[in-house]
Amino acid sequence: MTTIRLTVNGQPIEAEVQPRTHLADFLREQQLLTGTNLGCEHGICGACTLEIDGAPARSCITYAIDCEGASIRTIEGFDGDAPMAALRAAFSTEHALQCGYCTPGMLVTARDIVTRLPGAPEARIRKELSGNLCRCTGYAGIVRAIRAVMAQSGTPSGPGLASVRPVAPTAP
Amino acid sequence: MDHDIARARPLSTTGVGASLPRKEDRRFLAGEGEFVGNIKLPGMLHVAFARSAVAHGRVLAIHKPAGFEGAVFTMADLEAGSPPVGPIRVLSSLPGFKPSSQWPLARDKVRQVGEPIAMCVAATRAEAEDIADAVVVDIEDLPAVVDMLQARDAPPALVHEEWGDNIFLETLVEGGLKGDEFEALKGSAAVKVHRRLRTARQSMAPMEGRGVVCTWNTRLDQLEMYTAAQMPHINRAGLSETLGIDQASIRVIAPDVGGGFGYKGILLPEEICLAWLTRHIGRPVKWIEDRREQLIANTNCREHHYDITVYADARGRLLAIDCDSVIDSGAYSSYPFSACLEAAQVGSILPGPYKMEAFRCRTWSVSTNKPPILPYRGVARAGVCFAIETLIDAAALAAGVEPHEARLASLIEPDEMPYDNITRKHFDSGDYPEAIRRAMEAIDLPAWRARQGTPEPDGRLIGVGHAVFCEQAAHGTSVYYGWGIPMVPGHEQCGARMTPDGRLELRIGAQSHGQSLETTLAQVANEILGIDPAHVRLVHGDTGVTPYSTGTWGSRSMVMSGGAVAEACTLMVERVRDIAAHLFQVPLDQVVLAQGRVSDRAGVQSLTLAELAHVWYRQPQRLPPGVNPAGLEVIGGYKARVDTGTFSYACHAVAVAVDPGTGAVELLDYVIVEDAGTLVNPMVVDGQIYGGTAQGIGTALFEEMRYDSQGQPLASTLADYMLPGATEVPAPRIIHMETRSPYTTFGQKGMGEGGAIAPGAAIANAVNDALRPLGAELTELPMSPRRVMAAIAAAGSAAGAVAGRGAA
Amino acid sequence: MKAPAFDFTQAQSVPDAVALLADTARFTKPLAGGQSLGPMLNLRVAFPEHLIGVRQIEALRHAFIDPANGELVLGAAVRHAQIEDGLIPDVTRGLLAHVAANIAYRAVRNRGTVGGSLAHADPAADWVNTMPLLGARIVVAGPDGEREIDARTFMTGPFTTALDEPELLVAVRVPALSDAARWAYVKFCRKPGEFAEAVGGVLIDRPRAVGRLLIGATDGAPVVLEAPTELLAASSTDSQVAEHWTDDRLRAAINAAGIGHDPYVAQLHLTMARRAIVAALA
Structure with a gap:
């Protein structure tokens, strides 16, 4: 067991972890945050996608012990977040979920798309969704919901591409 | 012929025909779905299975790792109990069908890669997998029977030796012209095309695999099993038959289920194993099928x-x-x-x-x-x-x-x-x-x-x-009993109860795992009772509180459960009208129910469903003698005409x-x-x-x-x-x-x-x-x-x- | 599907990591972004006893242009998404960003690193194919300091490299392309984000005397075909360089790589190589 310190949904956490415990299990089993679902545990399906330091990441192939100092945001941590609120509403309106198992990971990815690529055309939206599998909806409602949120925020899904850029690598 | 007759209906915004947003969505969008993997019980232990690495072989010996003998269980352990655990054996009445015996843990032979051999229990899943990895199984390899045509025509081995071949069943269906007339038709047809076609073996691969959490409730002397299943009542029947305990001693609950598609319409060997284990060790136990187990060990389809x-x-x-x-x-x-x-x-x-x-x-x-x-x-x-x-x-x-x-x-x-x-x-x-x-x-x-x-x-x-x-x-x-399998769909029921505040609880034996029944059946209730769909709560997937049902398969729920909900709500309408007639002191035929209000035809007296329910439950002194004492709880049954x-x-x-x-x-x-x-x-x-x-x-x-x-x-x-x-x-x-x-x-x-x-x-x-x-x-x-x-x-x-x- | 037990130590510096990796008593491996190693651990196909975290080593997170020769020095812990987003200086006329944008999925690119991918050396991955195409050099640190390995000889086989234990891959030095350079990098995947079944790469940069075609996603190291020097003279054209790569030469290279026996695989590689040529000249 090793002690790690990190932030989960805005709360500083200090916890004992086994090195082999992946981030999703740490959150689900130790922090009782079960909104992050496990679909494959080998990085393909995207069900476990959450935010690490503001960017979507796979929690099943990230080990909690390697998250020292990181800021984690799970599906439980988006209260008051305007893009997520808009996406949640649009997901319901557009029937973008059925069984609900892929939904938390899908929402985190969708939020990344609408904030990072406002105005992205449908083909780009679909490419960005390629790392999140859904077995129920055929993606039709999911794509519609993302486009609807882009339209609401004044950046309708179209040919234009903009980029909100995260942190650059440091210079020496 | 009018193909669009339904469009002639008055457009409802809440009843049948409405694209009502789903009642289910809120919890899933919040990450609050209760999937079986999310369920934790106090003192719960985790299970992993040691599985066969070969497709076909004789099990000669199973060696439990030193120091973990008490954490590893084989079929011998399950058979030593009282009553002993038996194999899954599905009979069919179709002539010539040969049944197989599938032991929950391999006993004499393994017949597929991934077949469970030993059940390992530990404080965490990772530790249980460590133990499973340490289980050594001596297997005498047998030739693998892989291709179905070869299996039929020139089998390298017999999967079930007692059969004498590898054929579960052979059938012949004929219709129309036969014999010489058929041959004559063939000879005279202007066009004849012949093909050999193949479709691949597939995995249904729902996003959530199977999973089981179970415990023995000592107060009720009852097994409580949460399982990702489409047909909980069928799982209960199968558990009863293999475990040798009566069905009333088993409660199967399918919580939120992450997709089914047929994959979860099965009694699993793992369910039987965990049911035995929780009673044997006196602790709640959990097994969550991981993706590798889902892909290689459990069922496929469509070859x-x-x-x-x-x-x-x-x-x-x-x-x-x-x-x-x-x-x-x-x-x-x-x-x-x-x-x-x-x-x-x-x-x-x-x-x-x-x-x-x-x-x-x-x-x-x-x-x-x-x-x-x-x-x-x-x-x-x-x-x-x-x-x-x-x-x-x-x-x-x-x-x-x-x-x-x-x-x-x-x-x-x-x-x-x-x-x-x-x-x-x-x-x-x-x-x-x-x-x-x-x-x-x-x-x-x-x-x-x-x-x-x-x-x-x-x-x-x-x-x-x-x-x-x-x-x-x-x-x-009429079209199902002929299969002669353990399950024949018959009459579907819905239990409906109006609560004292005028809300409606519907209990069905089917299970919704993405089909949106919590919404669509509320729309059916709205159609009949006029009740706001927001005031309807669907209870499903729990054998403890729902009527028997063969479950959700074969695109049956909207017809069967929908029909049952409609019947139950129709009965509820009669109960509501009866109570109102007594309260209003008017003949029954003078009472109408519309848009969630019950009124007399004169329009003098009127009550909301909530007001009426309040009287029924909490002010019975207002009800005159002669009112139907059965009240606001009904069972509606349905079978298509x-x-x-x-x-x-x-x-x-x-x-x-x-x-x-x-x-x-x-x-x-x-x-x-x-x-x-x-x-x-x-x-x-x-x-x-x-x-x-x-x-x-x-x-x-x-x-x-x-x-x-x-x-x-x-x-x-x-x-x-x-x-x-x-x-x-x-x-x-x-x-x-x-x-x-x-x-x-x-x-x-x-x-x-x-x-x-x-x-x-x-x-x-x-x-x-x-x-x-x-x-x-x-x-x-x-x-x-x-x-x-x-x-x-x-x-x-x-x-x-x-x-x-x-x-x- | 849980990883076997292992120990983990976060390295604070490159020498610290090299020292930790020098522990021969235990099976020790560096862990960078973990996007390849993580699945292997969870699937229990890799059993390291001690993982050394290198993702957070400051010196590996740099990306800068070496003023001495104009080369891009790409720290091993630079993440694919940073390259995709254009956050590093570009000396490749967009090639690195193009490649980065099509690695796996965004959530993987946010975490996966250049160095981790190279050291993992999956033949179907992108950097093991891109860096040889660019003629980059892999910088590795050992107990006795750093050395450089030509990217074209870095990969020695599937999942094997020229890294000696306990060396740590610390950077990639990418030479700057001339303004006249033309490139293409095409790959065939069943789905976006899946590993490539065939990769075709072309770089024609006559001012730097480079004419290179790459056949990647083979069973081992990529095949790199260098155009004859005489074709790279100032008097020649890019098309003349490209014409050197006839179907016969490409098929011979595919056969030499040991992937010619499967007609489908051979055809895919031929198609990708041809399309890379067409795209580079377009």
Whole structure:
């Protein structure tokens, strides 16, 4: 067991972890945050996608012990977040979920798309969704919901591409 | 015939016909779904299984790791209990069926890779896996039986030695002309086309696998099992039979379930093991199927082979079908559907919505050293549709007509409905030719034909194709008891209770795992009772509090549970009116219930449902003698007037571009003309069609569970077993027809599976249309790039000559 | 599907990591982004006893242009998404960003690193194919300091490299392309984000006397074909360079790589190589 310190949904956490415990299990089993679902545990399906330091990441192939100092945001941590609120509403309106198992990971990815690529055309939206599998909806409602949120925020899904850029690598 | 009769209904914003947003959504969007993996019980331990590494062998010895003898359990331990745990043994009354004995943990033999051998328990799943890895099993290898045709014709070994062969069941279905008359028809037919076709073994791969949490409730002396299941009452029956304890001592709860598609319609060996374990060690236990177990160890689906000949007249009109079909049923006969359902269904549904003069189909359900198969969304229909629809296209080509013309010449006409086809399937209603006509118009066949006349700038080949099918759903007793399996659908019930504050609780024995029943059944209640759907709560998936049901399978819930909810609510209307009549002191016929209010016809007295319920429960002193003491709790039962099932249908039309340099297939346009009768919630119906079609595209182009010659699965991750993503699935254009079923409550038809049925056939017809200039033809699903390239190479086409023309 | 037990130590510096990796008593491996190693651990196909975290070593997170020669020095822990988003200086006329944008999925690119991918040496991955195409050099640190390995000889086989234990891959030095350079990098995947079944790469940069074609996603190291020097003279044209790569030469290279026996695989590689040529000249 090793002690790690990190932030989960805005709360500083200090916890004992086994090195082999992946981030999703740490959150689900130790922090009782079960909104992050496990679909494959080998990085393909995207069900476990959450935010690490503001960017979507796979929690099943990230080990909690390697998250020292990181800021984690799970599906439980988006209260008051305007893009997520808009996406949640649009997901319901557009029937973008059925069984609900892929939904938390899908929402985190969708939020990344609408904030990072406002105005992205449908083909780009679909490419960005390629790392999140859904077995129920055929993606039709999911794509519609993302486009609807882009339209609401004044950046309708179209040919234009903009980029909100995260942190650059440091210079020496 | 009016296909759009439902549109004549007053448009409801909350009842039947409304695209009401889902009541289920809030919890899932918040990440608050209660999937079995999320359930924790105090003191709970975790289970992992040591599984067979070989496909076929004799178990000589199982060595428990030193120091962990108390944490590892084998079949010997389970059999030593009282009563001993028995095997899963599914009988069928079909003549000649041979049952298999599937021990929850392998006893004498292993018959597939991944078969559970030892159950290991520890404080965490990781530690349980450590123990499982340390279990050593001595196995004497036996030759693996891998290919179904070889298994039938020249078996390298016997999967179940006591049978003498590898055949679960052989069936023969015949209809129309027989004997010499059939032979004469064959001899005189202008068109004869023959193909050998194959569809791959698939994995249903719901996003959530199976999983079990269970404990023994000492207060109730009852097993409580949470399990990701579609048919909890059936699981309870199966647990009772294998564990040797009565059904009242078992409560099965299917919580939120992350997709089913047929994969969760089974009694699992793991469920039996954990049920035994929790009682044996006195602790709650949990097993969550991981993706590797899901892919390699548990059930697959859909491995079909067809040797099929179709006879047609000179304009492509269908005359006869003669078919031999083999289904790879895998190692065991699963509970409750058995190893025979798939193949026997092939024999009876192959004619589909076509008229013909003679039909013969022989089927074999073959046992191999691969996982058992289960009925996946559409069951045998996806394979059958691929077989008949590609043959119709071939016959049309031979006759020199467009494929849709051949279909229009052969389909059941609307004025013939209801229609009993050549295998005595009873079609309730529909206009199949119109679906094809609308699909051809929507896809714009002439435009694609024109485009085919000019080479594409990128060198790709353009094709257009379509397929039509029927989807029998909500099968009733009369068409099911003949299988003689542990489960026969009969009458469906709904328990309805009005709460003291006027809300409505509905209890059904089916289970909703994405189908949206919490919403759609509330719409049914709204339709009958006028109650706000927000005030309706659906309780489902819990044997402890719901009526018996065979569960959610075969697109039956909207017809059966929907019918039962309607019946219960109709009874509730009578109860409400009776109470109101007594309260209002007016004759019963003077009381009306509308829009959630009960009133006298004079309009003098009126109560909301909440006010009436308040009186019933909390002010009984206001009720005069003579009021019905049964109150505001009812059981409504339903069986369709004619219970042979509803027949939804659709025509899928698709245009594709095939890259002759890589074999890649792109879907350029996709049209679905669908008729599911009255649509209870059109948004939900569309969602089912989109989702089913995505799975069908997986069947058509991607999904394939391959095995090597030793029976080792060649896909153990989702990188190897490829599921279609957002870039592989287009946004189909859906066009609805609404021909009511004459037999159901609202004219609704089951429709949950249809989307998955046609894509393999429609896309195959389009791909073959594209490859026709090269003389190449695909006869296997999925149409992977490798198969497309092999077909091109086999046709002797110089693919390399065009390869360089494609864009990067 | 849980990883076997292992120990984990976060390295603070390159020398610290090299020292930790020098522990021969235990099977020790560096862990960078973990996007390849993570699945292997969870699937229990890799059993390291001690993982050394290198993701957070400051010196590995740099990306800068070496003023001495204009080369891009790409720290091993630079993440694919940073390259995709154009956050590093570009000396490749967009090639690195193009490649980065098509690695796996965004959530993987946010975490996966250049160095981790190279050291993992999956033949179907992108950097093991891109860096040889660019003629980059792999910088590795050992107990006795750093050395450089030509990217074209770095990969020695599937999942094997020229790294000696306990060396740590610390950076990639990418030479700057001339303004006249033309490139293409095409790959065939069943789905976006899946591993490539075939990769074709072309770089024609005559001012730097480079004419290179790459056949990647083979069974081992990529095949690199260098155009004859005489074709790279100032008087020649890019098309003349490209014409050198005839179908016969490409097929011979595919056969030499041991992947010619499977007609489908051979055809895919030929198609990708041809399309890379077409795209580079377009």
